[in-house]
Amino acid sequence: MVETAGGGPGDGTAEVLDRPLPDGVRRRVVQIVSDGFGGLTLGELPAQLRQYARFAPNRRAKFAGNAMAAALETDTLFRQRIGEKLREAQPELAGALDSGSPPPAADPLDVAAAAYVLRPAGWVKLVAAAGEEAQRADAERADEESRAELERLREELDRAREQTRSETERLRAELDAAKKEAESLHRKLRAALSDVKRGEAALRKLQGELEAGRAEGQSLLSAAESEGRRLKARLGEAEAALEASRRAAREGRSVEDMRLRLLLDTVLDAAQGLRRELALPPVSVRPAETVDAVEPGRMTPKDIAARALSEHDPAILNQLLALPQAHLVVDGYNVTKTGYPQMPLEKQRLRLLGQLSQLAAQTGAEVTCVFDGAELAAPVLLAPPRGVRVLFSKPGVTADELIRQLVRAEPPGRPVIVASTDREVADGVAKAGARPVASAMLLKRLS
Numbered sequence: 001m002v003e004t005a006g007g008g009p010g011d012g013t014a015e016v017l018d019r020p021l022p023d024g025v026r027r028r029v030v031q032i033v034s035d036g037f038g039g040l041t042l043g044e045l046p047a048q049l050r051q052y053a054r055f056a057p058n059r060r061a062k063f064a065g066n067a068m069a070a071a072l073e074t075d076t077l078f079r080q081r082i083g084e085k086l087r088e089a090q091p092e093l094a095g096a097l098d099s100g101s102p103p104p105a106a107d108p109l110d111v112a113a114a115a116y117v118l119r120p121a122g123w124v125k126l127v128a129a130a131g132e133e134a135q136r137a138d139a140e141r142a143d144e145e146s147r148a149e150l151e152r153l154r155e156e157l158d159r160a161r162e163q164t165r166s167e168t169e170r171l172r173a174e175l176d177a178a179k180k181e182a183e184s185l186h187r188k189l190r191a192a193l194s195d196v197k198r199g200e201a202a203l204r205k206l207q208g209e210l211e212a213g214r215a216e217g218q219s220l221l222s223a224a225e226s227e228g229r230r231l232k233a234r235l236g237e238a239e240a241a242l243e244a245s246r247r248a249a250r251e252g253r254s255v256e257d258m259r260l261r262l263l264l265d266t267v268l269d270a271a272q273g274l275r276r277e278l279a280l281p282p283v284s285v286r287p288a289e290t291v292d293a294v295e296p297g298r299m300t301p302k303d304i305a306a307r308a309l310s311e312h313d314p315a316i317l318n319q320l321l322a323l324p325q326a327h328l329v330v331d332g333y334n335v336t337k338t339g340y341p342q343m344p345l346e347k348q349r350l351r352l353l354g355q356l357s358q359l360a361a362q363t364g365a366e367v368t369c370v371f372d373g374a375e376l377a378a379p380v381l382l383a384p385p386r387g388v389r390v391l392f393s394k395p396g397v398t399a400d401e402l403i404r405q406l407v408r409a410e411p412p413g414r415p416v417i418v419a420s421t422d423r424e425v426a427d428g429v430a431k432a433g434a435r436p437v438a439s440a441m442l443l444k445r446l447s
Helices: 023-037 047-052 057-063 065-074 076-089 091-099 108-118 123-278 301-306 314-321 332-339 345-363 399-409 423-431 439-446
Strands: 327-331 366-371 388-392 416-419 435-437
Touching: 023 057, 023 065, 023 076, 023 108, 047 065, 057 065, 065 076, 076 091, 076 108, 091 108, 108 123, 314 345, 314 416, 314 435, 314 439, 327 332, 327 345, 327 399, 332 345, 332 366, 332 399, 332 439, 345 366, 345 388, 345 439, 366 399, 399 416, 399 423, 416 423, 416 439, 423 435
Parallel strands: 327 366, 327 416, 366 388, 416 435
Antiparallel strands: none
C-alpha cells in the first residue's frame, strides 16, 4: 500500500521541486493520471475533475491536462490514488523506484513521471535528471536535425550550383544563337525596309493616279446625275403635260359645259325671279315715260336713302342668299373664333355646321364651309350635315387660299357670298367677283 501524506521519514513527500516540471515529464504525468482516472469512482475524484469522468483517456488528456496536473500537485490523496493505479499497472517500475534503483533501460521521462507521482525518496533528483536528459536528448536531436538540415541544404546548394552552371551554359548558347538570329533578322529587316520604301513610293504613285481617276469619275458621275435629273425632270414634265392634256381632253368640255349651264340656269332663274318680283304688265310704256323725274306724290332719292339697310344688318345677307343660284362660302374657324372662341375646336365645328344646315334649308342656297387643315392633330371623323359641303385645306395650303380657289372656280356672274372677317380674304374674293360679308353679320343671321 502507498503511504499517506504523513508517511515515514523514508519517503519523499517532504521534498520540493524548485523548478518547473519539464514538458516531457509533464506530458507523461498527464498520461499516467488519464490512464488511472478511469479506475476511480466519481467520489474519489476531485470536484474539478468530475466533469471529465466519462471522457476517453486520449480526449481526457487533451482537454483536462492542466486540471489533472494541478489536482495532482495540490491534492495529496488524489495523487496517492493515482499512485496506487500506477503500481498496479507498472509494479516493476514502482518497485525499482521504491528500492532506489530505477531500471537503467527504462525511458528517463517515464521514470521521472512515475517518481513524480509515487514520490519515493530522491524523486526530485530523478525528475531533474530526467529533465536534463530530455533537454540533452532534445539538444542532441535538434543538433542532429540541424546537421541533417545543413547537409540537405549543402546538397541542394550543390545541385543548385550545378543546375545554375548548366543553365548558364544553356543560356549562353541560346544567347549566341539569339545574337546570330538577331543579326540575320537585322539584315532581313533592312532589306524589308528598303522594299517597304519602294512599295510606299509605288503606293503613293498609285494613290495619286487613283485620286485623279476618282476625281474624273466623280465629275463624270456628277455630270451624268445632273443630266439624269434633267432628263427625269423633262420626262416628268412631259408626263404631266400628257396627263394634263388627256385630262383636259376628257374633262375640259364637261367642266365648261357645267359652268355654262350653271351660268345659264343662274340667268334664267334671275330672269324668272325678276319677272315674278316685278310682275310687269304687258309693254305699254312710251319713251317719254322712261325719263327720270320726280312726280307729284312720289318719294325723292333722299327719302329712298333714308330707308336703306345698315351695313351690318343681317337682312342684307338674306337678300344676297335669296339671289338665284347663290353660293355661300364660310371661313369656318374665322366665324367660330369670332362667335364662341372659348369652346374646343370640335364643338366649334359641330355648332357652326348645325346652324349652317338650318340656314341652307331655309334659303335653299348652296353652302360650303372651309376649315384650316393645319390645326388638325388627326383626321376628322365628321359626317357633313344635310345641305352643307365641308372642306379642310390640304397640308401646305391655308383655308384662305382654298376659299380663293373656290371663288375662282365659279363662273362669272354667279352670286358668291364669302363670310370672313379677314381683310386679305375679303379683298381677294372681291377682286374675283364675290361679295364679302363680315363674320359678325353671319353670326347675327344664324342666331
